[in-house]
Amino acid sequence: xxxxxxxxxxxxxxQQLGLPLPATYVDFSVNTNPYVLPLSLWPTQADFCRxxxxxxxxxxxxxxxxxxRAEGISPxxxxxxxxxxxxxxxxxxxxxxxxxxxxxxxxSEYRRACEAHGCKIVSLVTNEEKSWKYELSELTMxxxxxxxxxxxxxxxxxxxxxxxxxxxxxLMAAExxxxxxxxxxxxxxxxxxxxTALQWIGRFSHLIVLRSLTKIHHLAGARIGYMVANEEIIxxxxxxxxxxxxxxVAQQLALHFLPMDEFVAQTKRMIAAERERIAEILRGYGYYxxxxxxxxxxxxxPNRSTEALFYHLxxxxxVPRHTMNFRGLDGKYLRLAVKTKEENxxxxxxxxxxxx
Numbered sequence: 001x002x003x004x005x006x007x008x009x010x011x012x013x014x015q016q017l018g019l020p021l022p023a024t025y026v027d028f029s030v031n032t033n034p035y036v037l038p039l040s041l042w043p044t045q046a047d048f049c050r051x052x053x054x055x056x057x058x059x060x061x062x063x064x065x066x067x068x069r070a071e072g073i074s075p076x077x078x079x080x081x082x083x084x085x086x087x088x089x090x091x092x093x094x095x096x097x098x099x100x101x102x103x104x105x106x107x108s109e110y111r112r113a114c115e116a117h118g119c120k121i122v123s124l125v126t127n128e129e130k131s132w133k134y135e136l137s138e139l140t141m142x143x144x145x146x147x148x149x150x151x152x153x154x155x156x157x158x159x160x161x162x163x164x165x166x167x168x169x170x171l172m173a174a175e176x177x178x179x180x181x182x183x184x185x186x187x188x189x190x191x192x193x194x195x196t197a198l199q200w201i202g203r204f205s206h207l208i209v210l211r212s213l214t215k216i217h218h219l220a221g222a223r224i225g226y227m228v229a230n231e232e233i234i235x236x237x238x239x240x241x242x243x244x245x246x247x248x249v250a251q252q253l254a255l256h257f258l259p260m261d262e263f264v265a266q267t268k269r270m271i272a273a274e275r276e277r278i279a280e281i282l283r284g285y286g287y288y289x290x291x292x293x294x295x296x297x298x299x300x301x302p303n304r305s306t307e308a309l310f311y312h313l314x315x316x317x318x319v320p321r322h323t324m325n326f327r328g329l330d331g332k333y334l335r336l337a338v339k340t341k342e343e344n345x346x347x348x349x350x351x352x353x354x355x356x
Contacts, residue, residue: 002016007027007029007030007031007319007321007335010025010027010029010319013029013314013319014314017311017314019311019314019315022317024317025317025318025319026317026318026319026339026343026346026347027319027337028313028318028319028320028321028336028337028339028343028347029319029320029321029335029337030220030337031156031187031215031294031295031296031321031335031337032214032215032216032218032220032337033190033215033216033217033218033267033295034271034295034337034338034339034340034343035266035267035270035340036218037218037257037260037263041260042256043252043253043256047252048249051247051248051249051252052248052249054248055244055248056244056246056247056248056250056251057248057251058243058244059080060080060246060251061075062251062255063080063251063254063255064078064080066255066258067226067258070258071198071228073198073201073202073228074231076231076234077201077228077229077230077231077234078226078227078228078234079226079227079228079229079234079237079238079241080224080225080226080245080246080251081224081225081226081227081241081245081246082223082224082225082245082246082250083212083214083223083224083225084184084186084210084211084212084214084225084226085109085225086223086225086241086245087210087225087226087227087237088107088109088110088113088184088210089109089113089116090227090237090240090241091113091148091182091208091227091237092113092114092116092117092119093117093240094233094236094237094240095114095117095119095147095148095180096117096118096119097117097118097119098119098120098146098147098148099119099120099122099145099146099147100114100119100120100121100122100146100147100148100149100150101121101122101123101124101142101143101145101146101148101149101150101179102114102121102122102123102124102149102150103124103126103134103139103149103150103151103152103155104123104124104125104126104326104327104328105125105126105155105157105158105323105326105327105328105329106150106152106155106156106326106327107152107156107184107186108325108326110150110152110184111327122142122145122146123327124138124139124142125327125328126328127328128288128290131160131291132155132158132160132290132291133160133162134162136166136169136170139170139173140170140173140177143170143173143174143177143179143181144177144179146179147179147180148179148180148181148182149174149179149180149181149182150182150184151170151181151182151183151184152184152186153167153183153184153185153197154185154187154188154190154191154194154292154293154294156184156186156187156296157296157298157321157323157326157329157333157335158290158292158297158298159187159290159291159292159293159294159295159296159297159298160290160291160292160293161191161194161293164195167183167197168200171197171200171203171204171206171207172204174204174206174207175204175205175206178206179206180206180207180208180233181204181206181207181208182208182209182210183197183207183208183209183210184210185197185198185209185210185211185212186210186211186212186215186225187212187215187294187295187296188211189215189216189264189267189268190215190216190267190268190271190294190295191268191293191294192268192269192271192272192293194293196209197209198228201228201229201230205230207229208227208228208229208233209227209228209229210225210226210227210228211225211226211227211228212224212225213225213226213254213257213258216264216267217253217254217257217258218257219250219253219254219257222247222249222250222253223246223247223250224246224250224251224253224254271294271295271338272293274338274340274341274344275292275294275295275297275338277344278297278338278344278347278348279292279297281348282299282348282351285351285352285355286301286302286355287299287300287301287351287355288300288301288302290333295337295338296321296335296336296337296338297335297336297338298323298329298333298334298335299320299333299334299335299336299351300332300333300334301354301355304354306331306332306333306334307331309334309354310322310334312350312354313334313347313350313351313354316350317346318346318347318350320334320335320336321334321335321336321337322334323335
């Protein structure tokens, strides 16, 4: 079967599997913020209409300036993009024909973007037996063999992270090897008490950090993200980017939501508490749950078919994310988002019935 490349499209999934679409369902394949802001906190309809009719600032200057102040970095080190996915494809083009390392399992678009531009992929795969960790010695050896290296941190799909000191050592090794390390922090905003590689942008000239604003701020449809790197890399990536890549609507929505620090902080607290509650219950049912720090986790039931569980959940109106296209997972796990308590309780009931 030709499995969908991503989640967040239940209609397509049910159609491809030949299953009837339930009248109601909960999409656990999409890992955006489950806590939606009330409409009263959104811009007005008149604002949306005005923004839709205007050309965007091609350099997104007000937004770049806001992020530069918030993160304590130079505006010249930031490039706004059409979601973090555009960052990935710009980098695939920038490193065209080069040798690219990927720590896997990981977001499939790294490989797709690089292969589209003739890159040679060198993969380092971890697994459950290793607690989804990589040996630092293996990583540093890989850095000597590639021109750039993708690290999803926090990792998608496992939700796991490296120790801060270990990541710093990795960046020191990369600087010595003159290898670019691309750290995708798309899910950083869901990590309670987490650390960011942005703190080291001024220290390491070969560090590139990717961020998404679509997931935490409900802007998946608007598409907005950004890249942070030294000014030379940003200028090179900007030269490859189509004009007006980030719409006026996306820029203005980001400016509207970014100051809402308490909303992000509250989301982190609620996600962490709900994730730990779910994990404890599921482990009690006999499931394996990955040690995630963000808003999704991997799941499997030992000695039972994961594919059969996948179909069971779909028939129950619970839409999981398959892992057929994650190298090293190969469909042996399901990825599930942390949703609201009510939605998670529905999932727990379905998983309890399956485990009995």
